[in-house]
Amino acid sequence: MGPDEVEEFSRQRSNVPGGDFGRIKNQQNVIKGLIKKIISGGVLTNPLRLDALLTTAAESLTVDKDLNLRSLALAVSGIRPENVKYATVPYVGTMTTGAGSSVQLDMAGVAELCTAIREDKADEWLAAHPQPDVASFTR
Numbered sequence: 001m002g003p004d005e006v007e008e009f010s011r012q013r014s015n016v017p018g019g020d021f022g023r024i025k026n027q028q029n030v031i032k033g034l035i036k037k038i039i040s041g042g043v044l045t046n047p048l049r050l051d052a053l054l055t056t057a058a059e060s061l062t063v064d065k066d067l068n069l070r071s072l073a074l075a076v077s078g079i080r081p082e083n084v085k086y087a088t089v090p091y092v093g094t095m096t097t098g099a100g101s102s103v104q105l106d107m108a109g110v111a112e113l114c115t116a117i118r119e120d121k122a123d124e125w126l127a128a129h130p131q132p133d134v135a136s137f138t139r
Contacts, residue, residue, distance in 0.1 A: 006030055006033075009026060009030065010026060010027050010030050012026065020094075020101070020103060021088070021103075024088050025088075025132075028086040031086075032081060032084065032086070035079075035081045035084060036081045038053065039080070039081060044073060044074070044077040045077075050070070050073060053073070054069045054070055054073065057069055085122070085123075085126055085131075086131065087113070087122075087125075087126060087129070087131050088131065089105060089106075089109070089110050089113060090105065090106035090108075090109025090110055090112070090113060090129070091103050091104060091105050091106055091109075092104050092105070092106045112125070113125055113129075
C-alpha cells in the first residue's frame with residue numbers, strides 16, 4: 001500500500017466491520033505496520049533516514065513543544081513490533097450528540113486503565129480485558 005492508500009484506509013468510515021470501533025482497529029493496524037517498516041528498514045540506525053522520519057513526524061503530528069522526538073525515537077528503538085500491544089479505552093456504547101454519533105466512555109473503566117498504565121500494570125489489565133481482533137459494540 002502506498003501512503004495515499006494507507007491514509008484512505010485509516011480514514012475509511014463506510015463498510016468497516018465494527019463501525020467506528022473497527023476503524024480504531026484499522027488505525028492500530030496502520031501503526032503496527034509503520035513500526036514494522038521503520039524497524040525492518042533500519043530507519044532508526046541510519047541518521048539521514050531518522051532525520052527524514054522525524055521531520056515528517058514533526059510536520060504531521062501535534063506534540064508538546066518540549067517533546068524531543070529524536071530522544072523518544074532512540075528510547076523506543078529497542079521495542080520489537082511483536083511486543084507492542086494495543087487497547088481501546090473501555091466504553092459503554094454509542095450516543096448521539098450535537099456533532100453526531102459518538103462513543104460513550106466507561107469512565108470507571110478508563111480510570112482503571114489509566115491507573116494500570118501509571119502503575120506499570122498494563123499487561124495485567126490487558127490480560128483481564130482481552131482486546132478483540134475486530135472491535136465492535138455488543139451489549
